Amino acid sequence: MGSVSPELSLDFRPTFLPRTVTDFLREVSMIGNVSDKVSKLDAFVKGLEEEMKKIDAFKRELPLCMLLLNDAIVALKEELMQCISSKNVQPVLEEFIPLKKSSSEDEDEEIPAVKKEKDSSKDNKKNWMSSVQLWNTDDHQTTDPIVDLKQNTNLKFKRNEEENLFQGCKSRTEARAFMPFKAYPGFVRKEDKEELPAHGLSLVTPGIKNPREDTGSSGSRTSCSKSVSSSAPNARTTGPQPPHQQTTRKQRRCWSPELHRRFVNALQQLGGSQAATPKQIRELMQVDGLTNDEVKSHLQKYRLHTRRVPPTTTAAPANQSVVVLGSLWMSQDQYGDSSKGSSQSGSPQGPLQLGGNTGGTSTTGGDSMEDDEDAKSEGYSWKSHISKPGKDDV
DNA sequence: AATAAAATAT
DNA sequence: CATATTTTAT
Numbered sequence: 001m002g003s004v005s006p007e008l009s010l011d012f013r014p015t016f017l018p019r020t021v022t023d024f025l026r027e028v029s030m031i032g033n034v035s036d037k038v039s040k041l042d043a044f045v046k047g048l049e050e051e052m053k054k055i056d057a058f059k060r061e062l063p064l065c066m067l068l069l070n071d072a073i074v075a076l077k078e079e080l081m082q083c084i085s086s087k088n089v090q091p092v093l094e095e096f097i098p099l100k101k102s103s104s105e106d107e108d109e110e111i112p113a114v115k116k117e118k119d120s121s122k123d124n125k126k127n128w129m130s131s132v133q134l135w136n137t138d139d140h141q142t143t144d145p146i147v148d149l150k151q152n153t154n155l156k157f158k159r160n161e162e163e164n165l166f167q168g169c170k171s172r173t174e175a176r177a178f179m180p181f182k183a184y185p186g187f188v189r190k191e192d193k194e195e196l197p198a199h200g201l202s203l204v205t206p207g208i209k210n211p212r213e214d215t216g217s218s219g220s221r222t223s224c225s226k227s228v229s230s231s232a233p234n235a236r237t238t239g240p241q242p243p244h245q246q247t248t249r250k251q252r253r254c255w256s257p258e259l260h261r262r263f264v265n266a267l268q269q270l271g272g273s274q275a276a277t278p279k280q281i282r283e284l285m286q287v288d289g290l291t292n293d294e295v296k297s298h299l300q301k302y303r304l305h306t307r308r309v310p311p312t313t314t315a316a317p318a319n320q321s322v323v324v325l326g327s328l329w330m331s332q333d334q335y336g337d338s339s340k341g342s343s344q345s346g347s348p349q350g351p352l353q354l355g356g357n358t359g360g361t362s363t364t365g366g367d368s369m370e371d372d373e374d375a376k377s378e379g380y381s382w383k384s385h386i387s388k389p390g391k392d393d394v
Numbered sequence: 395a396a397t398a399a400a401a402t403a404t
Numbered sequence: 405c406a407t408a409t410t411t412t413a414t
Contacts, residue, residue, distance in 0.1 A: 252400050252412070277405065292405095297400055300407075 025076075041080040048073045253294050262287060263298060273303050 024044060031037045052069045255263070266284035270276035278296040285295070 249411070250401060255399085279405085293401070296405075297402085301399065303406095 038080060041076055045073055045076045045080065048076070253290075255298060259285075259287065259290075260298075263295070263302070267299075267302075273299065273306055 028037055028040050031040065048069055052073065055069070262285045263281065266281040267273050267276045269284060270280050276299070278292050278299055281299065282290055282292055282295045
């Protein structure tokens with residue numbers, strides 16, 4: 001009590017502009033009083049949101065601004081939520097924090113014990129876009145390019161990098177699934193290039209292909225579980241994977257949300273799905289192990305899906321700003337789950353901010369600003385909300 | 395059994 | 405590189 005800096009006294013209308021988000025967070029983190037903390041954060045967030053609304057109209061011209069703002073907002077909200085939840089707060093706070101989400105959707109990630117029935121969250125699907133404006137306050141994944149909250153207090157987001165890429169690949173019915181290591185003894189054929197480590201994205205780790213063995217299982221089909229790298233049980237070390245099956249079919253590559261994100265990003269940078277070419281995309285994505293064909297295939301599908309947007313006959317009241325940042329085309333099938341995708345503008349390790357993000361997966365942001373446009377359809381299945389045909393024009 | 399997604403063939 | 409076709413996974 002007494003040691004509040006003058007600035008802090010401006011609870012609600014702080015002139016937060018002069019400072020950077022990082023600084024702001026640092027300041028806030030030093031505040032002992034939770035209420036103050038919350039109000040500060042809240043105020044800041046509100047300011048950012050206002051800003052967001054203002055530039056919303058120019059989102060196309062200022063995609064980066066949107067991204068940055070969005071990122072900051074998300075990050076701050078995270079912080080806010082943490083404050084709130086960590087204290088479980090008293091009544092007093094409740095007055096301040098009626099924020100948008102009061103324990104409604106997902107704020108798990110950390111919640112131990114209760115594995116909670118995620119299944120019951122069927123509504124989530126709807127939520128993923130509709131109720132949440134665009135800065136959906138997701139909990140995890142707070143990798144922001146600009147702010148390094150990490151040093152602040154967020155320890156929760158940490159193991160995202162790799163996981164993000166793979167995440168979402170598992171079967172969606174995984175509820176409590178943990179596939180035993182049944183998978184396959186894999187021999188990872190590293191035939192591909194292995195030189196693109198770059199940031200440690202080791203996405204492509206296709207399982208392995210194992211034709212017969214699993215064909216009967218009707219339950220746990222782990223399509224792609226990232227690493228089941230067991231030292232080949234088979235003593236065939238040197239022996240390639242020689243199932244006499246010529247043309248051994250590659251194991252299906254699972255396009256995790258992150259992977260897809262990168263894909264979309266690349267696309268954007270290349271001027272749209274139409275202009276982009278597989279090779280280019282692949283290069284841009286910088287995902288090791290990813291092959292041209294894979295990208296090509298994905299692109300093909302993407303193009304197919306982005307072609308012609310179903311008339312959103314939805315009489316959707318377009319009142320919400322609905323920016324639909326994450327318009328990954330995916331629905332809930334494969335990529336969808338993580339749903340927080342959004343993209344960052346540059347490649348993750350690219351030129352822009354991501355400079356030193358160690359754990360930086362690309363964060364969420366809007367990636368298809370160009371495409372979405374009126375994609376505001378709150379979409380249900382992806383046919384509905386896929387990103388529009390890219391108007392190539394970067 | 396149907397369909398989407400990825401692999402492969404053209 | 406683009407498309408078409410086939411295979412595979414849910």
